[in-house]
Amino acid sequence: MTAHTVEYIRYRIPEQQSAEFLAAYTRAATHLAAAPQCVDYELTRCEEDLEHYVLRITWKSTEDHLEGFRKSASFPPFFAEIRPYVENIEEMRHYGPTPVRGTGAATPTLYDWAGGEEAFSRLTEAFYDKVLKDDLLAPLFADLPAEHAAHVALWLGEVFGGPARYSQTQGGHGHMVAKHFGRNITEAQRRRWVNLIQDAADEAGLPTDAEFRSAFLAYVEWGTRLALYFSGPDAKPPAEQPVPKWNWGAAPPYQG
Known part of the structure; x- marks a missing residue:
């Protein structure tokens, strides 16, 4: 499976603009959801300083973002919604995965x-x-x-x-x-x-x-x-790889 690229965009939004900012991204998100280059996205807000937001967008690749989404018909209406907040961006970069990853003990295997x-x-x-x-x-x-x-x-x-x-x-x-x-x-x-x-x-x-x-x-x-x-006649032996690791699907363990 090809490794995806994660784009992080960090915003500093004055408190008095927070409602409009969230409304704008709610509208803009419809264009992300419709983009075939986008895997998923999430906008989070800092609990210690409510003026700080981080938008995480997982793209199929950096090229899919820069050459695919940004040159597609979905980008202009997406950008029109967030344009007023571009000057509030403190960081906008792409990140690739490293071998350091896992699931914490809070979620049982x-x-x-x-x-x-x-x-x-x-x-x-x-x-x-x-x-x-x-x-x-x-x-x-x-x-x-x-x-x-x-x-x-x-x-x-x-x-x-x-x-x-x-x-x-x-x-x-x-x-x-x-x-x-x-x-x-x-x-x-x-x-x-x-x-x-x-x-x-x-x-x-x-x-x-x-x-x-x-x-x-x-x-x-x-x-x-x-x-x-x-088991079939057309099978080709796979490349050497580790035993697959299966985890919870869309629904985590219910612990009500």
Whole structure:
């Protein structure tokens, strides 16, 4: 995935102009929302000094901003709204990502929310018990080694934010992908896999809240569709890459 560019624009707006400034950006934001070069945006206000605002805009790239958006039909009406505040800008620069990033402990990982190692072990044991009794999937796993369920538990645990035990003991992403080469999985088998692992999640007592299950199913759909592709005759081995890390989707964990 291409790294995006984040533009930060820092404003100092006199208190008496704050209402008009916010109204202007509310109108201008409709043009950002409609711009295909814009990923997302957010205007924040300093809590310690109410005259300071920071606008964060994530662009697909710096070029998409400067050569795309600024030369598009969306820019003139956008700029017309914010023109009165240009002189109040204290900084306007583009920033690229660094390797330093992560999620704080205030937001639990999906791994911890699910119940950790024991939960994923229960999940895979329940799942493969169902798989081996299923007429559609059993042929795919006829030569299933005894440790397979435990290895998949390590994989899922790492994917959902747990320890990197699969990478450390099994070889990481490339090793998992290679297990699907030549399997010729069908769409019907993929769909059955998705259905059975959801049933297994119920049986294993994984959380049933909407936020967790939507994130869980999102990975299951993504992962099984990759497995379907890599099992086919036209599959090309991927470049070396780490195990994917899955997190909460649009909805964070509900902790009412």
